[in-house]
Amino acid sequence: MGLLLFTTLKSPDAKIAQSVTERFQEEKTENKAEQIKKEDSKKSEKKKEEASVPEIKKEVPKQETSKKIETPQIKEEKKSAETKQQVPAPVQKPAPAPAPKKEVNNKYNFPAAKNNAQLIFVFDDGGQNLSHLSTFLKLPFPITVAVLPQIAHSKETAAQVRASGNELILHQPMQSVNASVNPGPVAIKPDMTDNQIISLLFQNITEIGPVAGMNNHEGSGITADAEKMATVLQFCSQEGIYFLDSRTNVETKIPYVARELGYSWYERNIFLDNEKTKENALKEVKKGLDLANKNGSVIMIGHIWSADFLPAFLKEIYPELKAQGYTFSTVSKSKAKRN
Numbered sequence: 001m002g003l004l005l006f007t008t009l010k011s012p013d014a015k016i017a018q019s020v021t022e023r024f025q026e027e028k029t030e031n032k033a034e035q036i037k038k039e040d041s042k043k044s045e046k047k048k049e050e051a052s053v054p055e056i057k058k059e060v061p062k063q064e065t066s067k068k069i070e071t072p073q074i075k076e077e078k079k080s081a082e083t084k085q086q087v088p089a090p091v092q093k094p095a096p097a098p099a100p101k102k103e104v105n106n107k108y109n110f111p112a113a114k115n116n117a118q119l120i121f122v123f124d125d126g127g128q129n130l131s132h133l134s135t136f137l138k139l140p141f142p143i144t145v146a147v148l149p150q151i152a153h154s155k156e157t158a159a160q161v162r163a164s165g166n167e168l169i170l171h172q173p174m175q176s177v178n179a180s181v182n183p184g185p186v187a188i189k190p191d192m193t194d195n196q197i198i199s200l201l202f203q204n205i206t207e208i209g210p211v212a213g214m215n216n217h218e219g220s221g222i223t224a225d226a227e228k229m230a231t232v233l234q235f236c237s238q239e240g241i242y243f244l245d246s247r248t249n250v251e252t253k254i255p256y257v258a259r260e261l262g263y264s265w266y267e268r269n270i271f272l273d274n275e276k277t278k279e280n281a282l283k284e285v286k287k288g289l290d291l292a293n294k295n296g297s298v299i300m301i302g303h304i305w306s307a308d309f310l311p312a313f314l315k316e317i318y319p320e321l322k323a324q325g326y327t328f329s330t331v332s333k334s335k336a337k338r339n
Helices: 002-007 015-054 074-084 131-137 154-164 195-210 224-238 254-261 278-295 309-323
Strands: 118-126 144-146 169-173 213-218 241-247 299-303 327-329
Touching: 118 154, 118 169, 118 213, 118 278, 131 144, 131 154, 131 224, 131 254, 131 309, 144 154, 144 213, 154 169, 154 195, 154 213, 154 327, 195 224, 213 254, 241 254
Parallel strands: 118 144, 118 299, 118 327, 144 169, 169 213, 213 241
Antiparallel strands: none
C-alpha cells in the first residue's frame, strides 16, 4: 500500500512523503523482527526434537581372538623351552692352558733348513761286524746300508737291514788306481770282460738281494774307466736298481757315461769319517747342511766301522737338525737323483 501511494502521487507534499517513509521503515522493521522470531522458533523446535530422540550409542564389535591350535610340534617346543628355563646352564670350564713348547738346545748352532733340505745318510762296509751294525740300525731316522758281498756276515747283515725297514744296497768292490790296494773278493778288475762283470754282479746281488741299488767300494780305477762303467750301469738299468757313485776319484766317468746312455744316477757329497773324530764329523755335517740348503739335498757317507762314535754323535744332533727343519731320507726315496 505504501509503495502504491509513493508511485501514483505526482506531487506529494513533504508530510505525505515523510509519513510514507516512516511507514516503510516501520514495516521493514516489523518484517525483520518477524523473520527473526520465526528463525528463533525454528531453532527452538529443532532443539526440542533433538531432546526427544534418545541417543543411540554405536557399539564397536569386539575382535574375536583367534585360538591357536597347539600341534604336537608346538607342544614339544613349549616343553623344551620350559625345561631350559628350569635347568640351569652348565658352567663352562676354562680351556686348559697350552702345554709349553719343548725347547731344543741349539748346542751346535745349525742353520735353519732351506729349500726343503733333505739329509741322506749312507753307511758303507756292512757285513764285517753285526754288533757294530746294530748301533746304526737304532738311529731315529731312515738310513741306507751298503753291504759287502761274500764276506763273513754278508747274508745276515742284509737280512737285519731289511728287517729294520731301512734301505739295503750292494757295496760292490772295484779296483783302485793303486793296484796294490786289495778291494776284497769278487771285485771288478780292469782285465775283466763285460760278460765276466755281469756274471759277478749277478752273483753278488743273488747272495744279499733283493737290493735297491749299489755303490762302489774303493774303485777309483774302475769308475774312471768309461767302458767298464757302461757295462755296470747297463746291468743296473736291466735289474731296475740305481747306482750311487761314491766318488773315490774326481776323474770319475759315471756322469758322462750315464748321460750318454740316458740313465739317472746318484753321487756322494760328503764323507763323514775319513778322520774318526767327533770334531771332524761335525765339521763335515755342517758342510753337508750348506749343500743341502743350496741344492735341496745332500748324500753323506759314513762307515760301519765307526760304530764307536758315529751313531751316538748322529743321535745327539738329530733333535736339533729336525727342529731346524731338515728331513731325512734313504737314497731311493730322496730328491738327490741326477739326470
